[in-house]
Amino acid sequence: MATTNDLKNGMVLVIDGQLWSVVEFQHVKPGKGPAFVRTKLKGVTSGKVVSKTFNAGVKVETANVDRRDMQYLYNDGTGFVFMDTVDYEQLTVPEDVVGEAANFLLEGSEAIVAMHDGLPLYLDMPASVVMEITHTDPGLQGDRSSAGTKPATIETGYQIQVPLFLETGTKVKVDTRSGEYLGRVND
Template identity: 55%
Template sequence: MPTITTNDLKTGITLELDNGLFQVVEFQHVKPGKGGAFVRTKLRNIKSGNVFDRTFNAGIKVEQAIINRDDMQFLYRDGDDYVFMNNTTYEQLNVQPVALGDTADYLVEGMTAQVAFFNDEIIGVEIPASVELTIVDTEPGLQGDRKTGATKPATLETGKVVHVPLFVEAGEKIRVDTRTGDYMTRV
């Protein structure tokens, strides 16, 4: 396990601390007029997703966790689990829903995702910032009302419900932002 100092922290680095794995969301080096320098961080718990603040003295050593990522294809659901296949070895893995989090709302069969591993344990699944999904159910569209910004709920092929403009119809493909869950555009 590589050891780094708090002076080397960067956004996105994963740390192994006493109580688990944490990803650095934000960091700020602070040098007050009196006293020693310190590093103020926002850390996200990899397992629970909770974000909290933690302050470290400048220069102390912390353990950097080495995260391996493999491109894998989502094949199908098996009960509650999601089955992924490694694109190079063709090995299949069952991923529990807790490791997916909100990513499960955007997975369709055949989609490629990056599966993150720490010590051979799956800790997360990353997908592109936007995906194209088909609307399976929504109210009939209205033509002409494009200026008011009015929206209506639409159910996607994955079961996720997003708000779309009134002119979008069932059966159309749309692009959705996977970070916010917002409609972006028709495809």
């Protein structure tokens, strides 16, 4: 148990039996009346974002969320198998928990798996990953980075937009949150 005065970004609360992550919070002390805490909460399992106001000093139930560094091993058809980098224990994370992150997971990739009572809640990927372009149409003479973009398929089979001058086999940096091309990586 904690009070609303102890809230921090990223803290996970249990409200009405559901897990909510604190996205933003603001302590407000109006000229008249008692102080209160205005929060923006994101549902851990649903992803839904809501605003909620608490009176200052009110007790709230916190959830014990264990965030572990894990390495992605393979997809076994029922889910994604990860290995804890500390004790080498393996864990299968369901596809719905992995979600869009599957577009950027290669064997051996590092990620953080958040767990509550032994159940995986969500996956935290690094902000960007380096991927190789496995297929894209060849560029034409005179194509420059400011001229436009073309579709390219990366190692995981996900398709991104890249500048016209990039070719198959080029390594690129991709934003895992938006799926956007960030730049070319020189070996």
